[in-house]
Structure formats: structure tokens, C-alpha cells
Amino acid sequence: MYKIAVIPGDGTGPEVTAEAVKVLKTASEKFGFKYETTEFNFGGERYMKTGETLPDEAVEELRGFDSILLGAIGHPDVPPGILEKGILLKARFELDQYINLRPVRLYPGVDTPLKDKGPDEIDYCVIRENTGDQYTGAGGFTLKGTPDEVAIQTAVYNRFQVDRCLKYAFEYTRKNGKKARGKGEDNTLALVGKTNVLTYIYDLWYRAFHEMGKKEYPDIKLEYYHVDATCMWMVKSPEWFDVLVTGNMFGDIITDLGAITQGGMGLAAGGNINPEGVGMFEPIGGSAPKYTGKGVINPLAAVCAGAMMLDTLGESKAAAAIETSVKHITANKLESMDAGRMGFSTSEVGDLVAQHLADQ
Ligand code: IPM
Ligand code: MN
Numbered sequence: 001m002y003k004i005a006v007i008p009g010d011g012t013g014p015e016v017t018a019e020a021v022k023v024l025k026t027a028s029e030k031f032g033f034k035y036e037t038t039e040f041n042f043g044g045e046r047y048m049k050t051g052e053t054l055p056d057e058a059v060e061e062l063r064g065f066d067s068i069l070l071g072a073i074g075h076p077d078v079p080p081g082i083l084e085k086g087i088l089l090k091a092r093f094e095l096d097q098y099i100n101l102r103p104v105r106l107y108p109g110v111d112t113p114l115k116d117k118g119p120d121e122i123d124y125c126v127i128r129e130n131t132g133d134q135y136t137g138a139g140g141f142t143l144k145g146t147p148d149e150v151a152i153q154t155a156v157y158n159r160f161q162v163d164r165c166l167k168y169a170f171e172y173t174r175k176n177g178k179k180a181r182g183k184g185e186d187n188t189l190a191l192v193g194k195t196n197v198l199t200y201i202y203d204l205w206y207r208a209f210h211e212m213g214k215k216e217y218p219d220i221k222l223e224y225y226h227v228d229a230t231c232m233w234m235v236k237s238p239e240w241f242d243v244l245v246t247g248n249m250f251g252d253i254i255t256d257l258g259a260i261t262q263g264g265m266g267l268a269a270g271g272n273i274n275p276e277g278v279g280m281f282e283p284i285g286g287s288a289p290k291y292t293g294k295g296v297i298n299p300l301a302a303v304c305a306g307a308m309m310l311d312t313l314g315e316s317k318a319a320a321a322i323e324t325s326v327k328h329i330t331a332n333k334l335e336s337m338d339a340g341r342m343g344f345s346t347s348e349v350g351d352l353v354a355q356h357l358a359d360q
Helices: 013-031 044-050 056-062 082-094 159-176 201-216 227-236 248-261 300-313 316-332 346-359
Strands: 002-009 035-039 067-072 099-105 123-129 139-142 150-153 188-193 221-226 243-246 269-273 279-283
Touching (some): 002 013, 013 035, 013 067, 013 300, 013 316, 013 346, 044 082, 067 082, 067 300, 099 159, 123 159, 123 248, 159 243, 188 201, 188 227, 188 248, 201 221, 221 227, 243 248, 300 316, 300 346, 316 346
Parallel strands (some): 002 035, 002 067, 067 279, 188 243
Antiparallel strands (some): 099 123, 139 150, 269 279
8 A cells, every 4th residue: 555645736736636636536446556645735825825835744644654745836916946946855955855956758649859860869867966066965154145246056976866867877777778778789987077177076076976886886887978079969859868967066967958848848857866764756747827727738747647656566567557558648639738628627638548548
């Protein structure tokens, strides 16, 4: 019995989460696993009423679940940073979800802004370290508000954080790289950094990457790219990539670029994973306030987040079947992936996936 915490969150979060849960139910009937969901109302509305973001007791409670499914966090009436830091980043840090797994996969029938590229070319995965870098909050102001003001926000990594992320990345590549999937001759892991300027942080990453690769993963091909060049190749030649691993800040930025190449935020799913603990799975788009309550938002990213959750829980057959159904829907049913132009409502799209899954 899997205990799943559901945090629908703000804006369109509840609408897309409902469809992910709908598909989860169908998957459980078909594949014979059992689960129960418990809903939590963390988000902007609760913050405005109570001043609470994610209280410490709630973090403790969340530790008792097998996984967390998150809709979206972000509210137009709450200043930037409060909910992001107070809920999303707090959960990632406190639950030590040190991996942010973000596949960049173009599904059939989905438009990409990349000319002459299709599902065969756009098919790689970014592993973003999820606890360090400029995200730790190390830094501060002096002389704030004066003409001499100084602001510092420091990128922080220690060897332990880097090594555990790399280990996950190597293992992931061995299991899911292009060779393992029958799509290429090698399983390739590329480190994305900036060794020419960030000569401390990415020097550490570079040394750790090559040491581990040589010693423990001689079967995996190693590559290195600077982050700026990576952005260029993600647009020009995405087919070069297999698995990419990088720090928190670069990972944040390049995965938005990746998401738009796979058809936009309606499709992009991510997992915040603690391989020894509780993960949190989310569509990586925001709360889309302007579409809230209209039933027009695309729920497929949330459905795919649910599939990633099942894969991480060990239900890989169910996860793969959901992905197959999503591909069927994008290829044969939806007119567009964009909100309001799908040709179906949010809940109808969930129904289409669930129905196809049940009939597989
Ligand atoms: C993401 C988001 C978050 C991040 C924000 C909302 C804090 O952009 O999940 O990519 O920067 O990690
Ligand atoms: Mn981001």
C-alpha cells in the first residue's frame, strides 16, 4: 500500500493534479498495486489566511509518506520568494530530495519550436542537483538601500553533495542511457558546467565526475560541456545528448529551455528525488493564474509526473504504460498542447489517458 501525499497547491495546480490522480487510479486497477492519498492544502491561499507556508510539523508528517504529488505553487497576491522558498524549496531541502530528474522528451504529435527535429532527436534527460549552489541561501546585504549597497549570493557545493548526485547520474545512465534503451551505441553522461570561469565549483564537479567515471563506471562514455554551449546545442543538435548532469542553478535554467523544446510547460514533468527517502513529483510549469478554474489547462505534465512517481516507487510497468497512453493521446487526439487549444477540456484529456490505459 503506497501512502501518497497530494499537494494540489495554487492556480491550476488542483485541476491538473486531479487528472494525475485519475490516471493513478486506473493504473492501480490495471496493475494491481494499492495506494491511498492524503490531501494537504499548502499554497498561497492558506498562506494568506494563516501566514503559514510549510510548517515544520508538516515536514515531519510528510516523511511518513512514500511519495508526494505536487500541483503548482505560486500566487499572484503573494510577493515572489515566500511560497517558493517556504514550500517548494523547503520540501526539497528538508526531505533532502537531492536529485531533480527532468526528462526532455518530445512526444509524437507535439509541436517543437526546433526546426526539423522530432521525437528521435529530442530524447534526453537532465539530472539537476537539487540542494546546493546559489539555492542554499548563503549570502546577504551590507549597506542595504544606500548607494554603496553590496549583495552577495554564494554558490555552495561540498564533495559529498557532488558525489551523491554524480553516483545517481551514473547509475541512471547505465540503466536508462541510449544504449540501454536500444537507441545508440553508448550510454553517455555529460557534465554541464563552466570550468573556464567558475574555477572552484565546477573544478570540484569536473574532478569528481572524472574520478568516479574512470574508477566505477568504465562502461559509460563521459563528456563535458560548458553551460552556454549546452544551450546552443540543445537548440541546434539535441540528438547529441543522452544524460546530462549539472548543478542546481544551471539545471534550473537549461530545463526551462528543454521544456519549451519538448512542447512547453504543459508537457514537462520533473521529480525531486531522495533515493533513500520521500520524493516529490511535479509538473514543472507554474500555477498559471490566468487559466485557473477554466478547465483549459493541459494536465499531461502532471499525469507524466504521476508516472515518474510510480517508476520511482518501483511500479515501472505502470509508469511505462501511462507514458504509452500519453503518447497515444498527443499523437492522435489533442489538436494542440497549449491551454485552451487542445480540443478537449482538462478533465477530458485525463479521461482520454485513463481510457486508453484501461484498454491497453
Ligand atoms: C523550478 C522552479 C523553482 C526553482 C522556483 C519556483 C523556486 O523554477 O522548479 O524549476 O528555481 O527550482
Ligand atoms: Mn525553474
